Amino acid sequence: MPLQAPRATLEGGSLGDGVRQLLTRRLLAGVYSPGDKLSLRRVAADLGVSMTPVREAVSRLVADGALEVAPSRAVRVPILGVGEFRELTALRIEIEGLAAAWAAERRDDADLAVIAEAEAGFRLERARPAPDLVLTVAINQKLHFAIYRAARSPMLMEIITGLWLKAGPILNLDMSTNVARVSSGTGERYHTAALAAVRARDAVGARDAVAGDIAQACKYIISLGRLPANRSPQYIDGGLLIST
Amino acid sequence: MPLQAPRATLEGGSLGDGVRQLLTRRLLAGVYSPGDKLSLRRVAADLGVSMTPVREAVSRLVADGALEVAPSRAVRVPILGVGEFRELTALRIEIEGLAAAWAAERRDDADLAVIAEAEAGFRLERARPAPDLVLTVAINQKLHFAIYRAARSPMLMEIITGLWLKAGPILNLDMSTNVARVSSGTGERYHTAALAAVRARDAVGARDAVAGDIAQACKYIISLGRLPANRSPQYIDGGLLIST
DNA sequence: TGCGCAAATCTGTGATCACAGTCACTATGA
DNA sequence: TCATAGTGACTGTGATCACAGATTTGCGCA
CATH class of the missing domain: 1.10.10.10 (Winged helix-like DNA-binding domain superfamily/Winged helix DNA-binding domain)
Structure with missing residues (x-):
């Protein structure tokens, strides 16, 4: 409920x-x-x-x-199977990685300031003895989107938002109920790396950092083993938009 | 009307x-x-x-x-400005290029047969003395989506369909009214290259071929100079989905 | 106590009506 | 002749009602 x-x-x-x-x-x-x-x-x-x-x-x-x-x-709210979640993750790595790369190339100082602030906020919250998990997830989202916004592509932002909407319920379900993962600080390393890469206008580094962050977070969720098997036998065409 | x-x-x-x-x-x-x-x-x-x-x-x-x-x-139907069309094109190159690369890696013989058939159909129609422009555009779409479908990612298919929906009115407007461009056969070269790359499971080649096809088609449309200047002063956030 | 059927409730879908805006056309005035 | 106010025919939006189907509840029976 x-x-x-x-x-x-x-x-x-x-x-x-x-x-x-x-x-x-x-x-x-x-x-x-x-x-x-x-x-x-x-x-x-x-x-x-x-x-x-x-x-x-x-x-x-x-x-x-x-x-x-x-x-x-x-x-x-859709229930994603393991296969579907893997597909979504692969897509996120590619597309959000692209956004990070563009962000590194196109960011200006104002973008960088917003990103740095979000990164600092994340680090601060995580370092607390009892991190607020809901807040941490929110800040994590804020940080990611601060980076993507610097890519200056509203259409790309829309696509990424769509991907997050699909993944959101799962990510929140598993992240906000596990203190262990947040406290371990594995995500923080990638965030710091992403900030540094965007600051240095290092497109490849930014892409790798974001991709690594997504990959390890999803790997962790899959390792929990709470995702059901795939629902669709093979796969269903998106919106059966193309008839002939 | x-x-x-x-x-x-x-x-x-x-x-x-x-x-x-x-x-x-x-x-x-x-x-x-x-x-x-x-x-x-x-x-x-x-x-x-x-x-x-x-x-x-x-x-x-x-x-x-x-x-x-x-x-x-x-x-x-939205009127895209030059800048927006450029952004859309850049996105299509990246994302449809990704789909083509995945297709090259994951296609099976059935996929290849469908792609080859569409490619042959395109070549056949184009070679006719008076190509049916509407039909040619439809076959071109069929070929592209045959490739993307072989990537076996319904979510990616949906994203690409969304991109085509945005670009469709412009592409059709300019392509179906210009015999010159279709007859010149510049697009055919890329199509043949894409088919060959997918057949050879050459991911990089497939990506480059599709990217080239999109790039030159859009370059042609921009060169026509019929696109208005940008409407949005800077850019508007997709669906103002993120509030904080 | 457990099973099965029926009725009541709740679901999304579609149609229809009411309303407040906008746009185009027209008649009226200077 | 031209500008302008008015007026009517649209627009999308929101609310409400009707309907068919699925789900759940609950009662009666074994």
């Missing part, structure tokens, strides 16, 4: 946009776990809006693969 | 899905041109459905960036 924020303020041009942003934020923050079912009516009631804006928001999130409609007509 | 197919059959689990697939196909086929305005009510009437499924389809396409809602509350 996903926990609900007591009252959420909706922003955005339209109500549908507001709902979408809110759901996106919750997905990224790990409020929902893989397999959780969402009810359009329940969300609508919780947010004090009608079902229409919720439906629009959900349809967009389904388009992004952040949610899925089961054949039983239930909207839920 | 976009031309309408006399009567289109809607497939898919739900009406909304059917409408989405239909609109997607039209976008990819160049039925709509950049700047064309779509009316939800008109589309609904043309398709014989209510406004609800159309709204859902459009909201998904807006999420993918294939359509946009202007501040004046009009849904239209």
